[in-house]
Amino acid sequence: MWRCPQGLLLLLLLAAELALGVRRGRGRRELAPALHLRGIRDAGGRYCQEQDLCCRGRADHCALPYLGTTCYCDLFCNRTISDCCPDFWDFCLGVPPPFPPSQGCMHEGRIYPVLGTYWDNCNRCTCHENGQWACDQEPCLVDQDMINAINQGNYGWRAGNHSAFWGMTLDEGIRYRLGTIRPSSSVTSMNEIHTVLVPGEVLPTAFEASEKWPNLIHEPLDQGNCAGSWAFSTAAVASDRVSIHSLGHMTPVLSPQNLLSCDKHNQQGCRGGHLDGAWWFLRRRGVVSDRCYPFSSQEKNEAGPAPRCMMHSRATGRGKRQATAHCPSHQVHANDIYQVTPAYRLGSSEKEIMKELIENGPVQALMEVHEDFFLYQGGIYRHTPVSLQRPEQYRRHGTHSVKITGWGEESLPDGRTLKYWVSPCTASLQPLPPPPAPAPAHASPPSQTAANSWGPAWGERGHFRIVRGANECDIESFVLAVWGRVGMEDMGHR
Ligand SMILES: *[C@@H]1O[C@H](CO)[C@@H](O)[C@H](O)[C@H]1NC(C)=O
Ligand SMILES: *[C@@H]1O[C@H](CO)[C@@H](O)[C@H](O)[C@H]1NC(C)=O
DSSP: OOOOOOHHHHHHHHHHHHHHHHHHHHHHHSSSSSOEEEEEEEETTHHHHHHHHBSOOOOOEEEETTTTTEEBGGGGGSSSSSOOOOIIIIIISSSOOOOOOOOOEEEEEEEEEETTTTEETTTTEEEESSSSSEEEEOOOOSHHHHHHHHHTTTEEEEEEEOGGGOBHHHHHHHSSSOOOOOHHOOOOOOOOOOOOOOTTOOSSSSSSSHHHHHTSOOOOOOOOTTOHHHHHHHHHHHHHHHHHHHHTTTOBOOHHHHHHHHTTTTTTBBBBBBBHHHHHHHHHHHHTTTTTOOOOOOOOSSOOOOOOOOOOOEEETTEEEESSOOOSSTTTOOOOBOOOOOOOEEEOOOHHHHHHHHHHHHEEEEEEGGGGGEEEEEEEOOOOOTTTTSSSGOOEEEEEEEEEEEEEEEOOTSSSSEEEEEEEEOOSSSSOOOOOOOOTTTOSSSSSSSEEEOTTTTTBTEEEEESSSSSSSGTTTTTOOOOOOOOOHHHHOO
């Protein structure tokens, strides 16, 4: 019986495996689709040249990533089914490629390869093999046609391109920039507190809270791409009212993040929340200042977990509470808890809202935001019909909440008078500049009036004015106010 020496057997096995391996490898490479059937994409790209890579015969490692797949710089790539890198012939063989370059697409004087992309505002455009661009067709938040239509339509306000919104879709604007959940009918049927206007009582034609209460009215914080206006507007109104009702003994900017992270009951942080729940939390748990617990969640990240609650409070008697945690911001030690009394709903009459505002401070208003509001740059806003002719997806709206700080009126060229509310919307925490001399009834844009949390570049230096007395965008339909919870000790020891 012939016995195979062990060494030879090993050699044979090795050889067999090698052959098998090569065959398997070749099979795999041949099964891959040819790269150059309709011509060479990215004809100007440097691949073999970039790596100085040219291999003889077959060398499967002689490969480079190419437009989401792999190309080769070995001689084996040049066969009926070609998977050579675009510059293989030119760089490795010194001959022109046997496949013509595919067309690519032109954009702003540049040729893009097939599958190349660019962004047209909020839409991605992709170069197809036929040499044509194909762009997504999402309505964008900043829409030049809408801007033109508003500015030509003489609606009493100016539209423009707010750069923070450039590149966002309208859908993203509605989803990430608002964030108040419309109250249920049991909440909207909440008893209204009717302020009684004394017969013959006349309210001024213009009013601005920061002029009556200098240094006690705070600029709202910028909510970024956090759909948390429920927390921002609540914290903003509470900050002003605690300051006013403590006669300036306490002037905290209250922390929206404390509400976003810790008010979890039926609330969704940066994905939206309820105003009644926010006021309940401020009353029963209280929040710290924004310096103590700064805003962190700017991300429009719907999948990720909300940041953990970093602040808790416990009762100290008589309904007051104190913090049981250090400030999340390590630079700040003062972790006083601020609370309010139960929120109350105002009647929807313009005069009642005005009387509450002038007597007790800024109020919180629900507001239905439509697609054109994101374009506001100045003037007296009212929802325009410019999108009525367009397909449904261009007409979107969502619920927002804002702080109203004042009112005024403006004389129109035709002799009519247009009344408005004012709301601020800025990121600056600087105290307001000293108030100018009492403004005439139809002054230029006021120093401050409705407050919105979209940053200082938006609107009239971070404020917007909206038509008053017509329930424009529902702004007079659900208006809330509250008293700061101020004890004698708060007035004394500070
Ligand atoms: C590469 O392929 C082209 C087209 O099939 C052919 O004309 C050329 O001779 C080949 N070059 C080599 C070096 O095999
Ligand atoms: C809008 O603003 C953005 C950012 O500043 C800018 O890149 C864009 O070109 C502007 N678009 C128009 C149409 O003006």
